[in-house]
Amino acid sequence: MRPEKLYLTDIVEAAQAIARFVQGADFDEFERNEMMNSAVLQKLTVIGEAASRLPKEFTSRFPEIPWADIRAFRNIAVHEYFAIRWDMVWIAATEEVPVLKEQVEKILREEFTE
Numbered sequence: 001m002r003p004e005k006l007y008l009t010d011i012v013e014a015a016q017a018i019a020r021f022v023q024g025a026d027f028d029e030f031e032r033n034e035m036m037n038s039a040v041l042q043k044l045t046v047i048g049e050a051a052s053r054l055p056k057e058f059t060s061r062f063p064e065i066p067w068a069d070i071r072a073f074r075n076i077a078v079h080e081y082f083a084i085r086w087d088m089v090w091i092a093a094t095e096e097v098p099v100l101k102e103q104v105e106k107i108l109r110e111e112f113t114e
Contacts, residue, residue: 004058005112008104010050014043015101018093027090037086040093041077047097048074065103 051070
């Protein structure tokens with residue numbers, strides 16, 4: 001199994017990519033732009049996959065992060081693609097992912113300093 005640090009780094013890197021993808025866009029542009037919404041959804045899936053690979057004993061130490069919701073979103077994106085609500089993807093990308101990025105960066109700083 002990969003170390004937790006690598007999964008957390010995957011989350012941060014995917015969050016950074018999402019920020020680049022949506023920079024300067026509004027929801028209408030996002031909804032119309034197939035490439036943008038597909039790219040954002042793919043990175044949200046990466047975040048969910050990385051979160052699902054973290055051991056429960058690790059994630060339970062950080063209850064402020066909605067790990068179960070992150071994993072559930074990934075499952076919807078992968079298994080129920082036609083049920084995706086793009087307005088919820090936009091909220092996740094523009095409001096929730098930046099907060100998650102900060103939380104995970106804090107974990108990396110505090111738990112994995114070398």
